[in-house]
Amino acid sequence: MAAERLTAIYHVTSDAAAIERHATGIAVEQSVEMPVAAIDDPQILSDIVGRVETITELAPGRYEVRIGLATATTGADVCQLINMLFGNSSIHPHITFERVVWPPGLAERFGGPRHGLAGLRRRVGVAEGAMTCSALKPQGLAPPALARLAARMAEGGLDMIKDDHSLADQAYSPFAERVRQCADAVAETNARTGGRTAYLPNLSGDLDQLRRQRDQARAAGVDAVLIAPMLVGLPAFHTLVAESPDVAFMAHPSFTGAQRLAPPLLLGTLFRVFGADATVFTNYGGRFGFSPELCRAIANAALEPWPGIAPCAPVPAGGMTLARVPELLDFYRPDTILLIGGDLLSAGDRLVEVGQAFAATVRGHRYATPVPAAAAGL
Amino acid sequence: MAAERLTAIYHVTSDAAAIERHATGIAVEQSVEMPVAAIDDPQILSDIVGRVETITELAPGRYEVRIGLATATTGADVCQLINMLFGNSSIHPHITFERVVWPPGLAERFGGPRHGLAGLRRRVGVAEGAMTCSALKPQGLAPPALARLAARMAEGGLDMIKDDHSLADQAYSPFAERVRQCADAVAETNARTGGRTAYLPNLSGDLDQLRRQRDQARAAGVDAVLIAPMLVGLPAFHTLVAESPDVAFMAHPSFTGAQRLAPPLLLGTLFRVFGADATVFTNYGGRFGFSPELCRAIANAALEPWPGIAPCAPVPAGGMTLARVPELLDFYRPDTILLIGGDLLSAGDRLVEVGQAFAATVRGHRYATPVPAAAAGL
Structure with a gap:
């Protein structure tokens, strides 16, 4: 039986004369990484060495190359999977890693989101329609000030309040104390208003610290968290997800700068496969350079039907403004979490009212009908 | 007292009119990530918000930007340090992260290499001159075949034999069994020949698995290992180093594809600061695109005198050939480990003799005098 x-x-920049050599080079680099002629074991040659499946010209000097890699080489381990998919080839400036065609059952073995879009909806009691989110910042504030801010955002009726990803375990705002105070403040506000705002603290550090922080968050009544998979490391992220079935995970894109790993693949597919219930990405038209098409591709990768892998909620963010909410809702449609930080914090004394307006705008939005052509892909 | x-x-691609705005944008992005006007706490404004220190034109449309970031925001934690240095800015295609000017004591808190170049020299008994290294591959071989290969490389007199970075914990070559057999094979060969070849197994996975594998390696008599910090995650790498003072670590560049993180910074400085005793990087003139200048900058960053931080051994690798050994020795000078894999494995039945020739060439090399201009920087 074939392995x-x-x-x-991959997408490869190359002249026509060299593309076959480049493609073979990737197949070898991502499997045995040695001269194939020096391999005399027939089973390794047939079952382990990577194979060029197709080479397709996308544009002059630019090619799509499909490489078949033996599943057995990945050991069904996150670390080794990434190693085999884009380890050494990540060092080649002419190669970007675009997509994976998964054999049956492989992605499912990693588990995907344990809660996903539906689980997040249940947590905040929003059965349909887009959800709202903001961020606690700036770092430097002590826990009481962050807790007051969280209370006001909850008062404003936001569905989710996350730590800014810069909030770690700094001396001026230790994790356990901050999380306890912010969680209490949100719970007290919810009890008073009847709201169901969720507070998502940011977990960081090595696996030991992630586990401690998860337990401290649980002790504070928290059941959803923020985490930056590329900062903590994909193996730590995946392990934490696998052993924390009660916790929902929102992935943050910090340190995902390996742009040659296509953002829809990393932020959409891979973070989802490894267990993100929601994935934050930098929105088009904000202060980052992503195009609408790229943002749509990320959202599609996070949401597209995948039997055995739950949908992951897309969370566009990064320099978004309240004024753009209707446009963004028509673009992303209802299966989304809109994350607005700075523009809400700029409201100062009017934060509660502006938060209420943000929530009300999202709740009351009438989606453009017919669906704008640009949004039909979702 | 000022914080x-x-x-x-950073290096920033920008037109002249926009560079000040870009620089301020980085200072804010990498600190408070919100409109500064919305911050009313004077201590945060003075002690936490990032500051543009200088902007220098490097070439038309290209600038060096120096940003002062508050040490307190990093929490002296690897994860948070990287988050503050290049978290969100890694997503901007116009920004590359080039260097850090460390305040006194900060890098030292991370510890740097515990063994470094000198410790590796002691392990293999090479007091001066370059050291030799090769790699066990292809993956797909079972432990007995890898052990036979290791024995022949040790017989050839190589100083170090490392697992290929593709060897993880696959079904066809389980980690514990492979490491035991390879370590035994090398130890038996050493006992017979009087050699001091070291075997470096490749550790991978999450922190739990890394610890198990480290312990299994120790049980097999191993005291030096290979690890890919960007695959396992920088926090896991640093924690493992900190708690394994008996083990020397050689860093592998797999998945370091964030080219906008300058290779001398990542592979030289940062891997060194976080504890790599040796750092593998893709050599010029092989199958990767690094220039001689870039390779020299990496080696310099790994070796340059740094009180409190031990030197880290540069390990050029990747498509290197035996024929190039004299040239590479004159280029890298004696404080280096030459890593040749495929070209040695291609020797087939003559592996032992070719290994001996490799080792003898390195031992017997007379370094060009005067030092070639190209090598003087080392």
């Missing part, structure tokens, strides 16, 4: 393979899809 | 700051140095 099972997954297909890794 | 202590570290200086992060």
Whole structure:
């Protein structure tokens, strides 16, 4: 029986004369990484060495290359999967890693989101329609000040309040104390208003610290958290998800700067496969350079139907403004969490009212009908 | 007293009219990530918000920007340090992260290499001159075949034999069994020949698995290992180093594809600060695109005198050939480990003799005098 393979899809910049050599080079680099002629074991040649499946010209000088890699080489381990998919090839400036065609059951073995879009909706009691989110910042504030801010955002009726990803375990705002105070403040506000705002603290550090912080968050009544998979490391992220079935995870894109790993693949597919229930990405038209098409591709990768892998909620963010809410809702449609930080914090004394207006705008939005052509892909 | 700051140095592509705005944008993004006008706490404004220190034109449309970031925001934690240095800015295609100016004591708190170049020299009994290294591959071989290969490389007199970074914990070559057999094979060969070849197994996975593998390696008599910090995650790497003072760590560049993180910074400085005793990087003139200048900058960053931080051994690798050994020795000078994999494995039945020739060439090399201009920087 032929060894099972997954297909890794790369885009390669090359002249026509060299593309076959480049493609073979990737197949070898991402499997045995040695001269194939020096391999005399027939089973390794047939079952382990990578294979060029197709080479397709996308544009002059730009090609899609599909490589079949033996599933057995990945050991069904996050660390080794990434190593085999884009380890050494990540060092080649002419190669970007775009997509994976998963053999049956492989992605499912990693588990995907344990709660996903539906689980997040249940947590905050929003059965349909987009959800709202903001961020506690600036770092430097002590826990009482952050807790007061959280209370006002909850008062404003936001669905989710997350720590800014810069809030770690700094001396001026120790994790356990901050999380306890912010969680209490949100719970007290919810009890008073009848709201169901969720508070998501930011977990960081090594696996030991992540576990301690998760337990401290649980002790504070928290059941959803923020985490930056590329900062903590994909293996730590995946392990924490797998052993914390009660916790929902929102992924943050900090340190995902390996742009040659296509954002829809990393922020959409891979973070989802490894267990993100929601994924934050930098929105088009804000202070980052992502295009609408790229943002749509990320959202699609997070949401597209995938039997055995729950949908992951797309969370566009980064320099978004309240004025753009209607446009963004028509673009992302209802299966989304809108994350607005700075523009809400700029409201100062009017934060509660502006928060209420943000929530009300999202709740009351009438989605453009017919669906704008640009949004139909979602 | 003014809050202590570290200086992060970025290169920014921008037109002249926009560079001040870009620089301020980085200072805010990497600190409070919100409109500064919405911050009313004077201590946060003075002690936490990032500061543009200098903007220097490097070439038309290209600038060096120095940003002062408050040390307190990093919490002296690897994860948070990277988050503050290049978290969100890694997503901006116009920004590369080039260098850090460390305030006194900050880098030292991370510990740097515990063994470093000198410790590796002691392990293999090479007091001066370059050291030799090769890699066990291809993956797919079972432990007995890898052990036979290791024995022949040790017989050849190589100083170090490392697992290929593709060797993880796959079904066809489980970690514990492979490491035991390879370590035994090398130890038996050493006992017979009087050699001091070291075997470096490749550790991978999450922190739990890394610890198990480290312990299994120790049980097999191993005291030096290979690890890919960007695959396992920088926090896991640093924690493992800190709690394993008996083990020397050689860092592998797999998944370091964030090219906008300058290779001398990541592979040289940061891996060194976080504890790599040796750092593998892709050599010029092989199958990767690094220039001689870039390779020299990496080696310099790994070796340059730094009180409190031990030197880290540069390990050029990647498509290197035996024929190039004299050239590479004159380029890298004696404080280096030459890593040749495929070209040695291609020797087939003559592996032992070719290994001996490799080792003898390195031992017997007479370094060009005067030092070639290109090598003087080392």
